[in-house]
Amino acid sequence: MSQVPIFFDNLLSLPMPLMIGFLVVYWLLFxxxxxxxxxxxxxxxxxxxxxxxxxxxxxxxGLAFGLLISFIAIPVWDQHNRxxxxxxxxxxxxxxxxxxxxxxxxxxxxxxxxVQKSVRFIVKTEWPQMAHLSSPRxxxxxxxxxxxxxHKVPEGSLRTELQDLFRQASEAREVRLRIAANRPPPARWxxxxxxxxxxxxxxxxxHADSYRARRIALGxxxxxxxxxxxxxxxxxxPYLGQFAIQPxxxxxxxxxxxxxxxSIALQPSGSAQKF
Numbered sequence: 001m002s003q004v005p006i007f008f009d010n011l012l013s014l015p016m017p018l019m020i021g022f023l024v025v026y027w028l029l030f031x032x033x034x035x036x037x038x039x040x041x042x043x044x045x046x047x048x049x050x051x052x053x054x055x056x057x058x059x060x061x062g063l064a065f066g067l068l069i070s071f072i073a074i075p076v077w078d079q080h081n082r083x084x085x086x087x088x089x090x091x092x093x094x095x096x097x098x099x100x101x102x103x104x105x106x107x108x109x110x111x112x113x114x115v116q117k118s119v120r121f122i123v124k125t126e127w128p129q130m131a132h133l134s135s136p137r138x139x140x141x142x143x144x145x146x147x148x149x150x151h152k153v154p155e156g157s158l159r160t161e162l163q164d165l166f167r168q169a170s171e172a173r174e175v176r177l178r179i180a181a182n183r184p185p186p187a188r189w190x191x192x193x194x195x196x197x198x199x200x201x202x203x204x205x206x207h208a209d210s211y212r213a214r215r216i217a218l219g220x221x222x223x224x225x226x227x228x229x230x231x232x233x234x235x236x237x238p239y240l241g242q243f244a245i246q247p248x249x250x251x252x253x254x255x256x257x258x259x260x261x262x263s264i265a266l267q268p269s270g271s272a273q274k275f
Contacts, residue, residue: 007216009131009240011134011233012233012236012240012241013131013240013241014238014241014242015216015242016234016241016242016243019230019233019234019241019242020122020226020230023226023230023233024222024223024226026226027196027200027222027223027225027226027229028222028223028226029220029239030196030197030200030222031200031204031218031219031221031222033217034197034200034201034204034216034218035204035215036216038201038204039201039204039205039208039214042198042205042208043205043208044208044275046079046209048209053115055206057202058198058199058201058202058205058206059202061195061198061199062202064195065192065195065196065199066189066194068194069188069228069232071176072188072192072232073175073231073232074256075088076232076235076236077235078236079179080235080239080245081174081180082179083173083176083179083180083238083239083245084096084115084238084245086088086173086175086176086179087172087176087245087250088249089168089169089172089251090122090168090172090173090176090250091247091249091250091252091253092171092246092249093165093166093168093169093172094115094118094119094165094169094250094253095249095253096165097162097165098112098115098116098253098257099110099165100158100161100162100165101115101162110149110152110163111146111149111150111153114142114145114146114148114149115146115147115257116257117142117145118143118145118146118255119144119250119253119254120139120141120142120143120254121140121141121142122173122247122250123247123250123251123254124138126138127246127247127250130176130180130239131180131237131239131240131244132240133177133180133181133239134181135181136177136178136180136181137177138177140144143170143173146166147166150162150163179238179239180238180239184236190218192229196228198217198224198226199202199221199225200218200221200222203217203218203221204217204218244264
């Protein structure tokens with residue numbers, strides 16, 4: 001199996017309170033299994049079958065679990081930050097492109113219209129696919145039209161500026177699509193899950209001779225493990241879930257373009273010669 005099951009996407013799509021509740025109940029259930037079945041089976045009903053288990057054993061397992069969580073969390077958060085930066089960079093490039101066309105004496109209606117179509121395509125068509133994108137390639141005819149429109153601009157500083165801005169937007173888009181198509185390897189979650197279960201088992205065996213202390217300790221550790229998984233799952237897919245990155249800058253740019261287009265359409269024909 002090269003990809004995680006579809007259930008994983010459904011879990012990440014849940015609102016944060018539901019995800020937290022699911023993970024807490026999930027790991028409390030594991031703790032209950034360890035408490036009621038595994039520990040009595042290994043150490044006996046009264047905890048005398050195995051003998052005394054030193055605390056260093058589960059401590060080492062817990063340390064390995066914590067280190068692994070830390071190593072996973074760092075690239076997860078870094079990927080989320082890169083996705084946010086890519087979205088901002090892409091929107092800024094299109095905004096500067098629109099301003100360059102509008103401020104230039106060599107204004108090209110074809111480029112301005114192509115920029116508007118590209119932004120609307122990204123916001124309304126491409127971005128909704130980001131949550132479940134399986135390939136870092138999406139056909140984008142409006143972007144090809146924009147590239148062709150830029151090539152039709154006469155040689156000069158405007159064309160050079162537009163080409164540089166289009167390249168920046170294209171590179172940011174490629175980063176965004178690659179991140180959206182990236183999936184965490186299933187082995188990562190299997191290993192983290194095994195270490196979490198071993199941590200619960202180790203804590204349970206330490207308190208094998210005390211029913212009440214074992215129940216309290218396992219409950220506390222299970223909640224702690226659930227919190228670790230919440231932190232990871234909330235950010236592991238930057239375009240899925242309650243904290244998913246939204247095209248806020250692109251939406252603002254699209255609205256500004258629409259307002260500008262409406263104001264030009266409503267402008268009296270003779271107002272351009274007012275001065």
